[in-house]
Amino acid sequence: MRETARPARPKLAVMASSDAATGDDAPGADTYRNKPRRRGDELNDAIYAATLAELTESGYADLTMERVAARAKASKGSLYRRWPSRTELVVDAIRSRQPEHVVPDSGDLRADLLTLMGQVAASLEGPRGEAVRGLAVEVTRNPELLRTLRAEVMDSAVPPMLEVLRRGAVRGVVRPASLTPLVAQVGPGLIRQHFMAYGAPIATQFIADVVDQVVLPLVIAHVDGDAPIAKAGSAARP
Amino acid sequence: MRETARPARPKLAVMASSDAATGDDAPGADTYRNKPRRRGDELNDAIYAATLAELTESGYADLTMERVAARAKASKGSLYRRWPSRTELVVDAIRSRQPEHVVPDSGDLRADLLTLMGQVAASLEGPRGEAVRGLAVEVTRNPELLRTLRAEVMDSAVPPMLEVLRRGAVRGVVRPASLTPLVAQVGPGLIRQHFMAYGAPIATQFIADVVDQVVLPLVIAHVDGDAPIAKAGSAARP
DNA sequence: TAGATAGAGTACGACTAGTACTCAATTGGA
DNA sequence: TCCAATTGAGTACTAGTCGTACTCTATCTA
Numbered sequence: 001m002r003e004t005a006r007p008a009r010p011k012l013a014v015m016a017s018s019d020a021a022t023g024d025d026a027p028g029a030d031t032y033r034n035k036p037r038r039r040g041d042e043l044n045d046a047i048y049a050a051t052l053a054e055l056t057e058s059g060y061a062d063l064t065m066e067r068v069a070a071r072a073k074a075s076k077g078s079l080y081r082r083w084p085s086r087t088e089l090v091v092d093a094i095r096s097r098q099p100e101h102v103v104p105d106s107g108d109l110r111a112d113l114l115t116l117m118g119q120v121a122a123s124l125e126g127p128r129g130e131a132v133r134g135l136a137v138e139v140t141r142n143p144e145l146l147r148t149l150r151a152e153v154m155d156s157a158v159p160p161m162l163e164v165l166r167r168g169a170v171r172g173v174v175r176p177a178s179l180t181p182l183v184a185q186v187g188p189g190l191i192r193q194h195f196m197a198y199g200a201p202i203a204t205q206f207i208a209d210v211v212d213q214v215v216l217p218l219v220i221a222h223v224d225g226d227a228p229i230a231k232a233g234s235a236a237r238p
Numbered sequence: 239m240r241e242t243a244r245p246a247r248p249k250l251a252v253m254a255s256s257d258a259a260t261g262d263d264a265p266g267a268d269t270y271r272n273k274p275r276r277r278g279d280e281l282n283d284a285i286y287a288a289t290l291a292e293l294t295e296s297g298y299a300d301l302t303m304e305r306v307a308a309r310a311k312a313s314k315g316s317l318y319r320r321w322p323s324r325t326e327l328v329v330d331a332i333r334s335r336q337p338e339h340v341v342p343d344s345g346d347l348r349a350d351l352l353t354l355m356g357q358v359a360a361s362l363e364g365p366r367g368e369a370v371r372g373l374a375v376e377v378t379r380n381p382e383l384l385r386t387l388r389a390e391v392m393d394s395a396v397p398p399m400l401e402v403l404r405r406g407a408v409r410g411v412v413r414p415a416s417l418t419p420l421v422a423q424v425g426p427g428l429i430r431q432h433f434m435a436y437g438a439p440i441a442t443q444f445i446a447d448v449v450d451q452v453v454l455p456l457v458i459a460h461v462d463g464d465a466p467i468a469k470a471g472s473a474a475r476p
Numbered sequence: 477t478a479g480a481t482a483g484a485g486t487a488c489g490a491c492t493a494g495t496a497c498t499c500a501a502t503t504g505g506a
Numbered sequence: 507t508c509c510a511a512t513t514g515a516g517t518a519c520t521a522g523t524c525g526t527a528c529t530c531t532a533t534c535t536a
Contacts, residue, residue: 076493136372136434141300178455190423193430313484
């Protein structure tokens with residue numbers, strides 16, 4: 001985006017007719033501009049709130065800067081002074097309300113996995129999920145966004161997941177070989193797939209199925225040894 | 239709709255005043271309209287080809303009906319007579335070039351899984367992947383599309399996957415309990431996640447990791463009930 | 477061969493993206 | 507305390523797309 005800067009041609013006085021409009025409605029004092037104005041964080045928050053509301057109501061595809069501005073009772077200029085485009089605005093709006101993943105530690109692997117997968121599912125419901133859907137399409141135009149999205153959405157569940165698995169490994173119920181980022185992505189990935197394919201909300205039964213049919217069978221320690229498999233060349237068997 | 243107005247600079251001269259041009263270059267007969275016209279399938283194919291080319295070149299976000307029409311040397315009217323919107327056009331264009339999943343049957347589970355996951359990865363490269371990305375954003379406005387996308391993209395890999403697993407189960411290397419649609423989605427889901435997060439092409443090493451770290455450990459049969467079996471159904475064969 | 481169908485080209489109204497400019501209200505520094 | 511700089515609100519403008527409609531004509535069909 002934003003390449004041909006096209007340095008302004010010789011512009012002359014363009015605004016001609018605004019005098020008449022402002023002149024006739026208020027003879028003396030308070031026109032529409034006389035209200036106290038929001039600034040800084042207050043205005044920022046109002047814009048974020050409007051953005052998220054638009055996401056929720058209309059979805060990313062129908063979210064326009066004009067409508068966000070109108071809803072926030074701000075001007076387009078104020079939006080463009082802060083964000084170069086819709087994409088960045090939405091990213092920041094989402095980030096401003098980012099739900100933290102809290103690593104559960106109940107001592108019960110299955111319960112912890114259910115909790116964590118539930119958090120992943122919850123994070124996709126509401127405006128955040130809409131944004132994820134919508135921003136996917138922008139990625140082609142904006143490779144930088146791909147990195148952001150990856151960090152914010154895909155990778156954010158990995159450390160908590162690995163921590164849960166690590167604690168399970170310490171207790172001996174998780175096989176250590178499963179402590180890899182890829183394995184940690186399996187559960188969250190299935191949740192996200194399901195969201196993409198079926199939308200929100202994500203049924204708790206589905207979350208339970210993911211845990212019981214996939215994640216647990218994949219990571220659980222087996223009686224005689226570590227990995228359930230001796231694949232090609234790997235397996236330095238202790 | 240209103241995915242409008244990209245700051246796109248590739249201006250296509252649509253509204254040229256062609257009267258002058260046609261008026262002076264041809265006094266009597268053949269104007270610009272005199273060329274033979276394509277119809278039916280021939281025109282359809284040209285439009286599909288133009289759509290896929292636009293997808294590949296510019297991505298879904300920058301794909302406009304005007305550009306597709308120009309590229310196909312067709313008129314917007316011809317496009318709108320066939321498809322009510324960009325969404326349907328792209329869906330049909332993708333469908334017209336749908337790669338069939340071929341169920342591999344080498345007798346070697348790991349090899350078959352690698353082949354099948356490779357097919358899933360391949361299907362996301364090129365215009366099809368672009369379309370999947372782009373259509374995700376339309377889903378909110380068009381719930382019908384969600385069902386289509388699910389069938390075309392998500393579910394299409396499940397039957398071949400189940401078939402590969404079923405054959406493995408017959409050979410005794412796959413535990414029968416893993417023959418569920420959810421388990422069958424794990425591998426393809428990870429591939430799609432990776433595509434969404436990293437784009438195309440998808441490294442063969444990643445595909446191998448999915449198979450070796452996730453799919454095989456998940457489905458492989460264990461000695462007694464749940465205990466791991468000694469070997470996978472792969473590497474032992476010459 | 478005449479009528480029906482459909483493609484090409486064009487025009488148009490409605491809408492949004494961004495930019496730019498005016499004017500007023502805060503803010504912050506001297 | 508006062509004034510200059512900053513910034514929000516409102517507006518206008520250009521460029522570009524959407525979707526529809528209308529004309530003209532090539533091709534198909536009865």
